[in-house]
Amino acid sequence: MSMRRYDIILVNEEVAYMYNGMEKKLFHLFVENYYAKGILKTITDLQINYIKNDYHIDELDTFLFEALGKEDDYHYSFEKHILQLDKYKSYARLILSKNKIILYADGSLDAETMFFEVLRNFRPYFLAISVQSKRYGWLKPIRPLDMAIEY
Template identity: 30%
Template sequence: MRNYQIYWIEESFANHYYGRERMFFGLFSDWERSSGDLNKIISKQVEFITKPIPYLPTHRILQHELVKVEGAKWIDTTAIIEGEDSGANLLMNERSISIEAWGPNDCEYLFFEILRRNMGQLLAIDLDNERYGWLKPIKQRKFIY
């Protein structure tokens, strides 16, 4: 089972920490493991560096794109892609998108591709397997001297 949390990172933080995504992973990992006052402090940091996920536009984009995918359906507020022996569920929260995937095929990449094409600065984190990365890598500016 693979569980991803996808966060929309503020542009200034995304640009500044591009190439140092491990720092984001460390912050979200600490947030997951912490409790009490430390959890409150880290929660404020996470809230500061992330943007809320725009629910209706994102929902419309997913609905429009998933019509083209075989085995995709909506149940209440959850998007589901099911294959023969694999699948993925997507659930939108206020500040993150949760994706749970199972099986040998990587069904979650269909969700990643839809989100990548339509939104910017999205960071996907799988805390259990220590996997993380941008859905859409940031283009670096090249200055001519």
């Protein structure tokens, strides 16, 4: 089994609700961007920049450290977080950058799941995408907006 890679993007709330149930369309945008060159790359970069939301990298870095710092299998180096769960044969490395979060994982899903849990508690609209394995999904399922009741 080869190492899994996920690009994790914080999507803005409006887009998250618009594309709830249509995540495949967002996934196709990221696939197109991954393989694009020239003007198509520029266009898809602009589209991705439009749908994503910013976060403070220092705030997320601290949030991850506070959530996982007491774990024996957790290692931290500036903006890089590692979980190596030997008893589960699970490894994951989370790298923070201004534009996206990249998660590399190997073995069982335990370590990557721990990172996903922490991220979903930081902000609700993270979308994880693995172009190579054709997998994608919200880290926290989005509930439909409540319908207004008229009297």
